Amino acid sequence: MEQLSINHISKRFGRQLVLDDVSFTLAPAKIYGLLGRNGAGKSTLLNIITNRIFPTSGTVKLGDLDTNNNDDALGKMFLMGEANLYPKRTSIRRTFDLANEAYGQFNYQTAARQLQEFGLDDQQHVNDLSTGQRTIAKLVLALNVDADYILMDEPVLGLDATHRDLFYKELLKSYQAKPRTFVLSPHLIEEVAQLVEHVVIIDQHKVIADDQVQHLLDLAHTVSGPAKLVDEYTAGLRVLASENLGNIKTAYLLDDLDDQRVIPDQVKLGHYDLQHLFIYLTSGGEHNND
Numbered sequence: 001m002e003q004l005s006i007n008h009i010s011k012r013f014g015r016q017l018v019l020d021d022v023s024f025t026l027a028p029a030k031i032y033g034l035l036g037r038n039g040a041g042k043s044t045l046l047n048i049i050t051n052r053i054f055p056t057s058g059t060v061k062l063g064d065l066d067t068n069n070n071d072d073a074l075g076k077m078f079l080m081g082e083a084n085l086y087p088k089r090t091s092i093r094r095t096f097d098l099a100n101e102a103y104g105q106f107n108y109q110t111a112a113r114q115l116q117e118f119g120l121d122d123q124q125h126v127n128d129l130s131t132g133q134r135t136i137a138k139l140v141l142a143l144n145v146d147a148d149y150i151l152m153d154e155p156v157l158g159l160d161a162t163h164r165d166l167f168y169k170e171l172l173k174s175y176q177a178k179p180r181t182f183v184l185s186p187h188l189i190e191e192v193a194q195l196v197e198h199v200v201i202i203d204q205h206k207v208i209a210d211d212q213v214q215h216l217l218d219l220a221h222t223v224s225g226p227a228k229l230v231d232e233y234t235a236g237l238r239v240l241a242s243e244n245l246g247n248i249k250t251a252y253l254l255d256d257l258d259d260q261r262v263i264p265d266q267v268k269l270g271h272y273d274l275q276h277l278f279i280y281l282t283s284g285g286e287h288n289n290d
């Protein structure tokens with residue numbers, strides 16, 4: 001398996017710049033999160049990676065080969081999209097057959113078990129399903145298609161909590177049985193924090209973070225205590241946001257805490273989670289209530 005590189009991708013729709021010089025790489029056999037606020041350009045990027053739409057500039061390469069109109073490379077990638085592209089009265093089974101024709105080696109056995117666990121029948125028509133059921137049909141398809149890179153746009157759209165839980169478990173099982181790269185572009189960030197190894201965050205059209213989740217969480221510190229002491233302690237550090245409650249201040253940092261720094265008795269250190277890190281990184285200072 002070769003790595004997939006996204007190189008200096010920019011995309012304009014008319015006068016609107018949606019992606020501005022976006023670059024990152026996706027390594028084989030790893031689970032990624034592609035995160036961004038509504039309208040950040042995630043779907044656009046996933047569509048560009050899989051050659052459904054074209055960038056204004058930049059390239060996507062699998063190994064050394066440009067994927068543009070390259071059937072071999074495109075045959076190694078599968079996009080589970082939002083749009084429902086199937087004709088009316090297409091059964092779930094038919095979508096499996098189409099994937100089998102296009103990619104080969106569709107895993108019918110696991111797909112049948114998963115459909116049963118999710119309470120669907122492969123003779124049901126995709127267009128007759130509820131929003132959540134349609135997502136399930138697409139997920140089961142995506143989990144069983146034979147591709148090295150599986151891109152899932154809004155993977156849990158409309159799924160209830162039980163089905164989301166089942167999907168996360170099935171994704172891990174599928175990954176363990178056959179390691180390949182998954183890119184999830186979800187809005188329920190905290191739910192995928194355990195699953196995803198690496199995140200790419202897009203904001204204001206650009207990549208603002210491209211890092212291992214654990215590394216980011218190690219840097220995500222809270223510092224709270226009397227405002228003056230917190231300000232002194234955090235001077236020179238990267239403070240993403242802060243909150244004041246009376247004289248007590250909490251600062252949310254994304255930085256290493258130098259062991260040499262003396263922590264005043266009244267100041268407490270802690271950690272915060274990936275979802276809050278995402279919020280503070282992408283809210284452009286909206287969360288400072290100083």
Ligand SMILES: Nc1ncnc2c1ncn2[C@@H]1O[C@H](COP(=O)(O)OP(=O)(O)OP(=O)(O)O)[C@@H](O)[C@H]1O
Pocket residue numbers: 013018036037038039040041042043044045
């Ligand atoms: N075909 C198109 N023509 C014009 N503008 C488009 C087109 N497709 C997307 N856009 C615009 O590009 C921007 C990014 O859209 P995109 O769907 O990629 O965002 P997203 O990050 O997937 O958002 P969400 O999380 O809300 O699904 C939006 O402002 C959208 O209106």
